[in-house]
Amino acid sequence: MDQPTERPQAYYDAIKDRFAEARDLRLKHRPQGTAQYTSDFSGALARYADDPYAAEAGEARAPIDDTVEVLFIGGGFSALLTAARLRERGVTSIRLVERGGDVGGTWYWNRYPGAACDVPAYDYLPLLDEMEVVPSRLYAKGPEIFAHCQAIARRYDLYDLAVFRTTVTSTTWDETEKLWRIGTDRGDTMKAKFVICANGTLSKPKLSKIAGMERFAGHSFHSSRWDYAYTGEDLSGLADKTVGIIGTGASAVQAIPRLAKAAKALYVFQRTPSSIDLRNDRPTDPDWAERLGPGWQQARRMKHLKGRPGDAEKRAELAALSPEEKLRRQENGNIDYMMRIHRRIEEIVEDPKTAEALKPWYMFMCKRPCFDDEYLPAYNRPNVHLVDTDGKGITEIAAKGPVFDGQTYPLDLLIYATGFEVQKTGIYNEIRGRGGREINETYSDGIRTLFGVHTHGYPNLFIMGGYQASFQFNLTFMLQTQGDHIAECIALARERGAAEIDVSPETEEWWVQEVIAHRGKTSRNTDCTPGYYNFEGEFNRRQDGNYNGGFLEYYTHMQTIRGELEKHFLLS
Numbered sequence: 001m002d003q004p005t006e007r008p009q010a011y012y013d014a015i016k017d018r019f020a021e022a023r024d025l026r027l028k029h030r031p032q033g034t035a036q037y038t039s040d041f042s043g044a045l046a047r048y049a050d051d052p053y054a055a056e057a058g059e060a061r062a063p064i065d066d067t068v069e070v071l072f073i074g075g076g077f078s079a080l081l082t083a084a085r086l087r088e089r090g091v092t093s094i095r096l097v098e099r100g101g102d103v104g105g106t107w108y109w110n111r112y113p114g115a116a117c118d119v120p121a122y123d124y125l126p127l128l129d130e131m132e133v134v135p136s137r138l139y140a141k142g143p144e145i146f147a148h149c150q151a152i153a154r155r156y157d158l159y160d161l162a163v164f165r166t167t168v169t170s171t172t173w174d175e176t177e178k179l180w181r182i183g184t185d186r187g188d189t190m191k192a193k194f195v196i197c198a199n200g201t202l203s204k205p206k207l208s209k210i211a212g213m214e215r216f217a218g219h220s221f222h223s224s225r226w227d228y229a230y231t232g233e234d235l236s237g238l239a240d241k242t243v244g245i246i247g248t249g250a251s252a253v254q255a256i257p258r259l260a261k262a263a264k265a266l267y268v269f270q271r272t273p274s275s276i277d278l279r280n281d282r283p284t285d286p287d288w289a290e291r292l293g294p295g296w297q298q299a300r301r302m303k304h305l306k307g308r309p310g311d312a313e314k315r316a317e318l319a320a321l322s323p324e325e326k327l328r329r330q331e332n333g334n335i336d337y338m339m340r341i342h343r344r345i346e347e348i349v350e351d352p353k354t355a356e357a358l359k360p361w362y363m364f365m366c367k368r369p370c371f372d373d374e375y376l377p378a379y380n381r382p383n384v385h386l387v388d389t390d391g392k393g394i395t396e397i398a399a400k401g402p403v404f405d406g407q408t409y410p411l412d413l414l415i416y417a418t419g420f421e422v423q424k425t426g427i428y429n430e431i432r433g434r435g436g437r438e439i440n441e442t443y444s445d446g447i448r449t450l451f452g453v454h455t456h457g458y459p460n461l462f463i464m465g466g467y468q469a470s471f472q473f474n475l476t477f478m479l480q481t482q483g484d485h486i487a488e489c490i491a492l493a494r495e496r497g498a499a500e501i502d503v504s505p506e507t508e509e510w511w512v513q514e515v516i517a518h519r520g521k522t523s524r525n526t527d528c529t530p531g532y533y534n535f536e537g538e539f540n541r542r543q544d545g546n547y548n549g550g551f552l553e554y555y556t557h558m559q560t561i562r563g564e565l566e567k568h569f570l571l572s
Contacts, residue, residue, distance in 0.1 A: 009332075018361050023529040026391045029393065039204045048220075051100060070091055071094075071196070072196045075103040075104065076200050081476070083156060086490065100165070101164050103153045103158070104146045105149070105200050108146060111228075113255055114372075122300060126476045128297040131152065167429075168184050172431075178459075178500060182195070183429075195460065197431075207222065210402075212396050216414060217400065219412065223255060223416065242266075243266050244411040246416055248268065248270045257374035269387045269404070270387065272362075274360060358376070433458035434458070447543055452467055456504070458502070464479055465479060467545065470547045485561075507568040515547050518549035519545070
């Protein structure tokens with residue numbers, strides 16, 4: 001991020017005022033927060049949840065009634081990397097229950113054109129050391145990442161007991177048998193000693209509630225259910241089509257440049273612009289890859305975790321400042337960075353009005369940052385049209401297409417790139433612990449966990465990627481940290497012959513206070529424009545967000561606890 005310059009403070013204050021105006025405009029138009037979306041795809045919306053990649057999605061099978069040692073709800077990176085660690089510790093009975101038709105999670109569902117990781121693949125793809133793999137390029141494409149997920153599942157024998165096209169609907173602790181009973185939408189009555197909720201942070205697609213969606217006479221789908229039967233694998237089916245896409249978030253930013261090249265005409269319906277920075281993707285240097293030694297990825301990750309030379313001194317310098325001065329410097333540096341983003345837009349986008357509409361007016365990281373070198377140039381194409389709704393969004397769809405400001409935009413194809421519901425514990429299923437207490441009831445006065453992973457009263461249950469974990473842009477590193485920790489906890493229970501392992505109330509309370517002391521990212525509602533990072537501007541309790549003390553601190557806390565597990569966990 002750019003360092004603060006010598007500009008007068010009035011310059012920064014004026015931009016902060018502009019940020020606040022943009023935030024207030026969004027809240028004015030959509031004050032209902034997360035209620036403006038739906039992830040209940042039933043009735044006329046049911047088809048938006050259909051799996052276009054599983055030809056046998058409706059195939060019947062006999063219900064399963066058996067017991068495994070470890071059961072994962074989900075089959076994405078969270079499950080794969082944790083299961084690998086369990087295999088390394090001798091756990092043989094592992095089942096993945098996944099609603100998709102294969103492993104991969106995000107990378108199973110999101111196959112839209114241009115899908116790729118936003119973090120360097122050498123850091124993002126997990127288990128590269130163990131798999132003896134080096135990604136083919138700096139930002140690996142979706143098909144390569146999906147294939148990596150499948151390779152992990154094969155390497156660690158995770159397909160044998162895996163159950164696909166199945167959604168867990170209930171997870172109930174049996175106090176007599178000391179097991180979890182798992183119900184599914186396929187009539188299964190599975191049992192497991194340990195359950196790991198690995199649903200994924202952003203795994204359930206959502207749609208904006210727009211009047212008239214069901215009236216649209218053209219073709220439509222959600223970006224995570226891309227219909228290549230309609231578009232063609234190479235998008236050649238769009239050559240004579242007028243296409244519209246609602247949304248300009250991470251999925252849309254990658255898909256739009258490819259749609260722009262393929263469609264006769266493309267209309268982009270924007271509510272809030274994303275910040276777009278340089279991607280500068282490139283193939284992996286084979287000479288560099290050849291020189292990599294054993295353990296190179298872990299060493300690379302730890303180097304990033306500890307920071308660059310001089311970072312410690314900078315942190316010490318900031319710590320010596322008053323809270324007000326520290327905040328001022330951080331905000332000014334953030335604004336300098338965002339103004340560089342603005343200048344880049346001005347340099348690339350030829351039409352001044354379009355360039356102005358594409359400028360994001362909020363602090364960096366208020367919304368997910370995006371990286372694509374082809375996104376901004378796409379707006380210079382004569383067939384691409386930006387429909388900026390000035391924070392309102394599309395609120396009506398007619399039979400011919402979206403309606404905005406009294407104008408109807410006739411389309412052949414409408415793509416909803418409206419994102420995903422942020423994981424809430426039990427997003428798909430009802431979780432009941434000791435005494436039959438449902439987990440959302442336990443959280444009614446505020447979320448209570450250790451590291452976002454454990455909640456007292458829910459023995460042998462582990463949650464990955466949920467609330468009160470640390471925010472880390474390279475999500476898989478955080479998930480690997482959690483996976484290593486979970487594997488250690490299960491190994492301890494097995495070593496001690498314990499039927500249950502549960503976090504102590506005292507340790508849970510310590511972590512809740514740590515989260516409150518380092519106000520979660522999702523509590524920054526008063527400063528940030530609405531988005532999924534802050535639940536669309538809803539005001540949440542101080543503990544109902546991420547731990548924002550820094551990933552190094554989160555990692556260090558977890559290492560400390562792992563060094564004395566029996567002090568912090570109840571074994572029986």
